[in-house]
Amino acid sequence: MSAQLWALAAVGMIVLAAAGLENFRSRRARTLAAGATAAPAPEPYILYFTGDSCTVCRTHQEPALARLGDVRIDKVDAVSDRALADRFHVYTLPTTVVMAADGRALHVNYGYAPAPKLERQLAEARGTTLSAATA
Amino acid sequence: MSTGTQVVDHAALKVNQTGIVATVLVAFLGSLVFRPLLVLIPLLAIVLLLGTFAPQLALFKQLYFRVLKPAGIVKPRPVQDRPEPHNFAQGLGGVFLAVASVFLLPVPVIGLALALLVAVLAFVNLAFGYCVGCQIFFQLERRGLVRT
Numbered sequence: 001m002s003a004q005l006w007a008l009a010a011v012g013m014i015v016l017a018a019a020g021l022e023n024f025r026s027r028r029a030r031t032l033a034a035g036a037t038a039a040p041a042p043e044p045y046i047l048y049f050t051g052d053s054c055t056v057c058r059t060h061q062e063p064a065l066a067r068l069g070d071v072r073i074d075k076v077d078a079v080s081d082r083a084l085a086d087r088f089h090v091y092t093l094p095t096t097v098v099m100a101a102d103g104r105a106l107h108v109n110y111g112y113a114p115a116p117k118l119e120r121q122l123a124e125a126r127g128t129t130l131s132a133a134t135a
Numbered sequence: 136m137s138t139g140t141q142v143v144d145h146a147a148l149k150v151n152q153t154g155i156v157a158t159v160l161v162a163f164l165g166s167l168v169f170r171p172l173l174v175l176i177p178l179l180a181i182v183l184l185l186g187t188f189a190p191q192l193a194l195f196k197q198l199y200f201r202v203l204k205p206a207g208i209v210k211p212r213p214v215q216d217r218p219e220p221h222n223f224a225q226g227l228g229g230v231f232l233a234v235a236s237v238f239l240l241p242v243p244v245i246g247l248a249l250a251l252l253v254a255v256l257a258f259v260n261l262a263f264g265y266c267v268g269c270q271i272f273f274q275l276e277r278r279g280l281v282r283t
């Protein structure tokens with residue numbers, strides 16, 4: 001009995017530690033990627049990092065991106081285009097980056113990002129573009 | 136994008152993950168009252184490792200393809216995907232269970248914890264679609280450590 005309880009406690013601690021580590025890693029990567037830039041565009045757009053090994057990309061992320069409607073989505077293979085992936089500190093797939101029209105990264109989402117979240121971030125990016133244009 | 140995608144039946148993967156979770160749980164909880172049930176852990180390690188290298192020997196997937204799918208109990212879910220990351224994840228689970236088996240008699244806490252960890256990761260994949268083994272595969276692929 002005690003071996004099972006200790007094992008359960010050990011796994012609980014490992015899971016908690018892994019969740020904490022993942023949280024730290026995504027915060028750190030998000031901070032590092034915050035100032036990254038890519039090509040400017042007339043409208044805010046999304047850089048979508050994916051790869052052949054990413055199942056969640058196909059089953060969850062791509063349907064969510066399809067729901068966004070008329071938004072430019074630049075699909076990037078994180079394995080073959082490593083330089084760009086490194087610039088945005090892509091450590092997991094999928095990763096979506098909401099880019100402002102001037103080419104600055106506004107929001108970086110590591111892991112699956114649902115459509116409402118991306119819509120909110122895009123609206124914010126459009127607001128930023130609008131305020132920059134009127135300033 | 137490289138062109139390694141083919142159709143992978145995700146229902147087979149789900150059945151595999153369910154089999155892993157169920158077997159480890161039976162071994163873990165069953166060993167509270169009947170210790171020899173722990174033998175299920177090395178058996179599961181063998182099943183997973185065999186299935187990684189010879190898909191026709193993957194017990195749970197064969198159960199799906201030969202019984203559950205033809206009987207209509209589980210519906211197929213074909214997805215454009217690559218089988219390699221999933222095989223890698225299964226192999227990794229098999230390796231962890233093999234190491235767990237080594238520890239089961241001398242240090243049962245380590246053996247049970249490792250086996251339980253495999254079950255937790257299989258459950259996370261089953262319930263949330265997040266495959267830790269596939270993420271490790273992506274990292275190795277990025278570093279050029281695995282070639283497909």
